[in-house]
Amino acid sequence: MTTPALEAQGISKRWPRTGAVLADCSLRVERRTVHALIGASGSGKSTLLRCLGLLEPPDAGSILVDGVLAVDQGFVAQDRSVRRSVGMVFQEPSLFAHLSALANVALAPHRVLGLDPDAARNRACSALDRVHALHLADRRPDELSGGERQRVAIARALVMEPTVLLCDEPTSALDPLLTREVMAVLRELALDAGTTMVVATHDLDFVAAAADSVDFLHAGRIRMSGTADLLGTRGLDDELDRFLQRS
Ligand SMILES: Nc1ncnc2c1ncn2[C@@H]1O[C@H](COP(=O)(O)OP(=O)(O)O)[C@@H](O)[C@H]1O
Ligand SMILES: [Mg+2]
Numbered sequence: 001m002t003t004p005a006l007e008a009q010g011i012s013k014r015w016p017r018t019g020a021v022l023a024d025c026s027l028r029v030e031r032r033t034v035h036a037l038i039g040a041s042g043s044g045k046s047t048l049l050r051c052l053g054l055l056e057p058p059d060a061g062s063i064l065v066d067g068v069l070a071v072d073q074g075f076v077a078q079d080r081s082v083r084r085s086v087g088m089v090f091q092e093p094s095l096f097a098h099l100s101a102l103a104n105v106a107l108a109p110h111r112v113l114g115l116d117p118d119a120a121r122n123r124a125c126s127a128l129d130r131v132h133a134l135h136l137a138d139r140r141p142d143e144l145s146g147g148e149r150q151r152v153a154i155a156r157a158l159v160m161e162p163t164v165l166l167c168d169e170p171t172s173a174l175d176p177l178l179t180r181e182v183m184a185v186l187r188e189l190a191l192d193a194g195t196t197m198v199v200a201t202h203d204l205d206f207v208a209a210a211a212d213s214v215d216f217l218h219a220g221r222i223r224m225s226g227t228a229d230l231l232g233t234r235g236l237d238d239e240l241d242r243f244l245q246r247s
Contacts, residue, residue, distance in 0.1 A: 003067040005031045005164045005196040006086075011051055011061035021047050022058065022220045029164060029213070032194035036207040036228070039217030040243055045200035048217070049168045052198060053088045066163045084112070087157030089167040093149045095141040101128065101152045102137040105159050112160070127159035128152070130193065131185045147178030151185055158195070165189075167199040179203065186210070204231055204247055216240050 006029040013022040022044050029035045037045045050056035052063060054076050063071035070082045077083075095104045106124035109115045115123065128134045131151040141149055150170055157165055167186065171179040183206045189195040190210045201207065207214060208228050216224040218239045224230060234241055 002031065004028045004064075005033075005066060006052065006198065007064045008052060009062050011048065011058045011063070013047060013051065013056070013058045020220055022051070025061070025217075025220075025222050027215055027222065027225075029196060029198055031196055033196060033212035034190045034210050035198045036211035036214045037198065037200040037217060038202075038204070038207060038214060038243070038247075040246075043217040044220040045217055046168050047220075049088070049166050049198065049200055052164075053086050053166050054083050055088070080112075084160055085163040087160055087162030087165045089150070089154050089157050089165065089170050091169045091172050093141075093153030095149060095152060095156070097141050100138050100140055101133065101144065101155075104141070104152060105156045108156070109159055124155070124159055127155040130158060130189065131155045145178060146174050147181040150174065150178075150182045154182075154185060154189075158189075164196045164198060167197060167201070169200050169202065171201070171203060202247060204244075207231060216243065218243075 009026045011022055011025040014020045025048055037048065039045055051058045054070055057076045058071065058074050060074050062069065062073060065082055065085045068082055070077050102121060102124050105127055106120040109123050110117060110120035125134060128137055131154050133148060133151045133155060136144060136148055144152065171182050174182060183203055187206065187210045190197055208231055211228045214226055214228055214230050215222045224237050224240050231244065
């Protein structure tokens with residue numbers, strides 16, 4: 001059996017003030033596949049992604065990225081190369097306002113990987129190209145549409161060549177037209193480029209078209225797992241039925 005890109009076992013987390021948010025979540029994401037997280041608002045999708053992205057320590061559980069232990073019984077590895085192996089795209093892209101799209105994307109290759117400025121820029125150009133944003137390289141964030149900003153943020157994550165790209169509702173701040181533009185890019189990265197992704201999304205059309213596996217979260221637990229066919233089922237689980245009916 002090949003090593004999965006990402007494997008999480010028994011992830012649990014409580015917030016100090018609000019209590020339990022994740023209970024015993026386990027998942028396995030094979031290389032070159034797309035794993036979707038679906039579930040109502042508040043079900044724990046963002047918290048799970050932040051744990052998988054090594055941004056939030058879980059209280060318990062372990063996470064392996066490409067077979068390397070990144071979180072062991074709740075403790076996050078400090079090893080930088082493990083941290084770099086997960087890329088994250090958030091709901092709201094947070095680009096540096098005073099830098100061009102190209103400079104935003106070239107920053108980490110230069111500062112973190114230590115590439116010289118030309119090499120960092122070259123690498124940033126090819127990442128921008130992958131999200132069809134090379135023509136926007138010289139624009140500052142305020143000169144971009146919301147969808148273009150999000151594509152630049154995707155390029156900024158891709159430029160580090162992560163083992164897995166984690167996307168937290170990447171289009172929930174966008175109107176339907178811009179949503180289509182961003183989801184089309186993610187779909188292309190998934191289907192054509194074979195990028196390994198975990199995507200929390202309400203976009204069930206995207207899940208149906210691009211996801212190889214799906215987890216349905218409810219109240220911090222992975223309540224149902226399966227392929228995208230899960231979306232077409234009725235009567236397997238009351239909560240899933242309710243969720244699908246509302247979506
Ligand atoms: N930083 C935080 N501190 C305390 N509670 C939080 C924090 N972030 C999220 N929560 C709570 O955890 C639960 C799950 O939230 P979240 O992971 O954001 O779910 P989703 O992304 O599915 O909407 C919610 O009840 C939310 O209020
Ligand atoms: Mg969320």
